[in-house]
Amino acid sequence: MKPGKVDFTAIPDDGVTWTLLGTLYLRAYESHLPRPILGDHYAVGAVERIEYDFDKLKRRVKPSANQFLVALRAVQLDDWSRAFLEREPEAVVVHLGCGLDSRMLRLDPRGARRWFDVDRPHVIDLRRQIYPEQGDYTMIGTSVTDEGWLADLPADRPALIVAEGLFPYLAETEIRRLLRRLTDHFPSGELLFDGVAPWMVRVSKPFVWSTRDGQDIERMNPRLTLAEQVPITAHRDRIPTRGYRACYGFLNTIPAMRNSSVDYRFTF
Numbered sequence: 333m334k335p336g337k338v339d340f341t342a343i344p345d346d347g348v349t350w351t352l353l354g355t356l357y358l359r360a361y362e363s364h365l366p367r368p369i370l371g372d373h374y375a376v377g378a379v380e381r382i383e384y385d386f387d388k389l390k391r392r393v394k395p396s397a398n399q400f401l402v403a404l405r406a407v408q409l410d411d412w413s414r415a416f417l418e419r420e421p422e423a424v425v426v427h428l429g430c431g432l433d434s435r436m437l438r439l440d441p442r443g444a445r446r447w448f449d450v451d452r453p454h455v456i457d458l459r460r461q462i463y464p465e466q467g468d469y470t471m472i473g474t475s476v477t478d479e480g481w482l483a484d485l486p487a488d489r490p491a492l493i494v495a496e497g498l499f500p501y502l503a504e505t506e507i508r509r510l511l512r513r514l515t516d517h518f519p520s521g522e523l524l525f526d527g528v529a530p531w532m533v534r535v536s537k538p539f540v541w542s543t544r545d546g547q548d549i550e551r552m553n554p555r556l557t558l559a560e561q562v563p564i565t566a567h568r569d570r571i572p573t574r575g576y577r578a579c580y581g582f583l584n585t586i587p588a589m590r591n592s593s594v595d596y597r598f599t600f
């Protein structure tokens with residue numbers, strides 16, 4: 333990680349960009365637990381580097397409760413990623429809407445594989461101040477919905493495509509076109525992402541896209557085959573705090589809550 337402070341206050345207040353600090357902060361917070369689920373110590377280092385009113389952010393993201401949501405989601409996507417990369421050592425990784433997430437350090441600490449982290453240009457400008465671009469690791473500053481950025485990526489190998497906390501912020505037509513471009517570009521691979529239920533879009537303002545289940549995505553792009561869909565409460569046994577474990581157990585009995593956030597794995 334690079335030294336020196338990073339000023340986050342210059343970031344445009346577009347209603348979405350601050351969310352990357354929310355998830356980063358929650359991962360850092362969770363790593364302080366005696367037995368963390370994810371234990372992302374890189375997130376701690378990144379938070380320490382950023383000039384921001386984290387007390388205000390803390391009131392907004394309510395870390396005691398929400399740290400588990402973010403850690404369970406990240407660990408599921410990390411576990412699926414690791415399994416795929418073990419099966420496909422030559423695969424490239426395309427991490428969409430990466431924000432300030434340290435997934436490349438968690439999964440490929442020596443920068444040994446072709447790995448592309450993609451987010452909007454102002455986010456990538458910040459990211460470059462925190463994480464070095466080394467080895468075969470590349471950052472791309474673009475909207476994922478722009479055409480063209482995929483053209484420079486290798487098209488002759490399988491791809492692991494990960495989009496965490498991204499699709500709910502995009503319009504359905506944007507997601508459809510993006511998925512089409514990805515499955516047209518790469519010969520095969522896996523797509524991992526999380527989606528929210530329709531009622532979440534009604535109550536959470538920045539969200540615009542929801543999905544009822546994985547078959548919606550297969551209909552959207554017939555090249556994608558649903559392999560697994562895992563509700564956020566599925567791995568509640570990993571929660572180290574008895575009270576929150578019981579709370580997630582209760583939420584798991586209510587279908588609307590269980591399916592409020594679901595992790596998806598597709599093959600193509």
Ligand SMILES: C[S@@+](CC[C@H](N)C(=O)[O-])C[C@H]1O[C@@H](n2cnc3c(N)ncnc32)[C@H](O)[C@@H]1O
Nearest residue numbers: 351352355429430431433451452475476496497
């Ligand atoms: C909730 S944050 C998640 C960040 C990161 N994946 C994580 O888990 O910490 C949403 C991210 O999506 C990015 N994003 C939203 N719309 C985007 C777009 N059209 N193109 C690229 N990135 C986008 C935001 O800049 C932000 O980094």
